[in-house]
Amino acid sequence: MSLDRTLHEALRDLPLLFSRGVSATLSVATALETVAREVTRLLGATRTTIWLHDRRARELELTAASDTAIALGVRVSTEDISHAAARGLRADHAQQAGPDVVAPLRGWRRALGTLVIETPDPRKASGEQAVEFANELGRQLSVGIENVQLLDEVLRQRRLLEDTFNSLVDLVAVTDRDLRIVQTNEAFAARVGVARADLMQRPIADFVSPETAAWLLAADPSAAPASGGRVEDAQLGGTFLLTATPLINQEGHVMGRVLVARDITRQTRLEAERAALRERLAQSEKLASLGQFVAGIAHEMNNPLQGVLGHLELLIEVTDAARPIRRELRQIYLDAVRAAKIVRNLLVFAGSRRMARRRLQVDRVVARALVSRRASLQRAGIDVVRQQGELPAVLGDPLLLQQALLNILINAEHALADSNGVRRLEITSSADGERRIVSLLIRDTGPGIPPDVLPRIFDPFFTTKDVGKGTGLGLAITYGIVQDHGGTIAASNAPDGGAVFRLDLPAADDGGRVSQGPTGDDR
Numbered sequence: 001m002s003l004d005r006t007l008h009e010a011l012r013d014l015p016l017l018f019s020r021g022v023s024a025t026l027s028v029a030t031a032l033e034t035v036a037r038e039v040t041r042l043l044g045a046t047r048t049t050i051w052l053h054d055r056r057a058r059e060l061e062l063t064a065a066s067d068t069a070i071a072l073g074v075r076v077s078t079e080d081i082s083h084a085a086a087r088g089l090r091a092d093h094a095q096q097a098g099p100d101v102v103a104p105l106r107g108w109r110r111a112l113g114t115l116v117i118e119t120p121d122p123r124k125a126s127g128e129q130a131v132e133f134a135n136e137l138g139r140q141l142s143v144g145i146e147n148v149q150l151l152d153e154v155l156r157q158r159r160l161l162e163d164t165f166n167s168l169v170d171l172v173a174v175t176d177r178d179l180r181i182v183q184t185n186e187a188f189a190a191r192v193g194v195a196r197a198d199l200m201q202r203p204i205a206d207f208v209s210p211e212t213a214a215w216l217l218a219a220d221p222s223a224a225p226a227s228g229g230r231v232e233d234a235q236l237g238g239t240f241l242l243t244a245t246p247l248i249n250q251e252g253h254v255m256g257r258v259l260v261a262r263d264i265t266r267q268t269r270l271e272a273e274r275a276a277l278r279e280r281l282a283q284s285e286k287l288a289s290l291g292q293f294v295a296g297i298a299h300e301m302n303n304p305l306q307g308v309l310g311h312l313e314l315l316i317e318v319t320d321a322a323r324p325i326r327r328e329l330r331q332i333y334l335d336a337v338r339a340a341k342i343v344r345n346l347l348v349f350a351g352s353r354r355m356a357r358r359r360l361q362v363d364r365v366v367a368r369a370l371v372s373r374r375a376s377l378q379r380a381g382i383d384v385v386r387q388q389g390e391l392p393a394v395l396g397d398p399l400l401l402q403q404a405l406l407n408i409l410i411n412a413e414h415a416l417a418d419s420n421g422v423r424r425l426e427i428t429s430s431a432d433g434e435r436r437i438v439s440l441l442i443r444d445t446g447p448g449i450p451p452d453v454l455p456r457i458f459d460p461f462f463t464t465k466d467v468g469k470g471t472g473l474g475l476a477i478t479y480g481i482v483q484d485h486g487g488t489i490a491a492s493n494a495p496d497g498g499a500v501f502r503l504d505l506p507a508a509d510d511g512g513r514v515s516q517g518p519t520g521d522d523r
Contacts, residue, residue, distance in 0.1 A: 044121025
């Protein structure tokens, strides 16, 4: 076999050797090392090295060598013309460099590196043959190296896109035209609790609420991105802001949709809390400014009213001349008592009564309030159902808390008196150990609170009752008392009808628990 034929066969086999090496080891360096050793053997060279170009650093890195003793990773500047690898990078084709042969590795419009064959044996190949061999081998290796680098770049970009896709905290699901899932990110898979592979080709409606599915179905897939869909999704577990974008291929055809669901549960909760805080602040400001005005009037009215009551009582009980008009005097007396009661309420509303804080049991305060209204509740045919358990104590004034509860109970009685259905008053007490809160939920089965009345229900002097039946101070006083205890009160309507009042009071700092009686009815 002639020398030329051997070299030609080697030029055919070496690229295959490189390809198989890359496929087997997934390493360009290992495959090039195999090629370098084979070239050294074929040409009887001292050593063969392969340098790859780092374009960003403008350096050549020693990637493979036939001599295992040489340290890989050495770098030289592409500007260092004293080095054979740097000179070979600039050459148009393989050339003799003293006793060595250098060949440029060139891809499509870019330099890939340099092949350096040190002192090939002239007995195995003449100088011209070695140059021609190096030139052709460099050309073929360039094709293989560039393909591997391009594939590696594609894979790297794909991994980057995949990592970016999975790093999104928003839930992303890509569907086809039939709304079957073709891709999701990890956030979506984790939220629905299903592996990504198991989500493929399944209807997205299986993993979202009907409201979300209906919104996505209504979004026009051929139009611009649809956004602004705000949905409470029980299956995804929260409140989400939805965006649907058409999935368009390279030809401009719509292939499906991309659903992005941003979890705004915490944001929604914070907005609701801020709104409630603003409402409580506005209410407190109204109470404070009005309280200062009311306190002065109430104190000035209280003294003459007590004088009027005293003199009326003397007239009714002692004076014989008053007998013919005693009935009228008693009516005047009752009206004066009512006026005095209004004045007392004004004083409480204005905060003139000092709180006597002590450790108390909320359920016992509820029990005393119910006892005081028992006769009235029975006459109205109202059943009282209590649900109570083990609660921590609170610090507060039992008389003021009892008055606050009485105001709510009286309102409930009036609402139930006008009801033709079931007349029931439910009082539930509970505790939130984490928040250190004791809650009272008072619900009636009456007609509920009209929507236009609900925002003003705690406003002073606001009442929906007929003239003479209410002052509009009851719930305003209750609001002030609860606030003075560091708690909150809110009113709403139950989904199936009736008004609901919720009182939250902070538990005592010592955290001691008080054992209550068994759950049952208190009629």
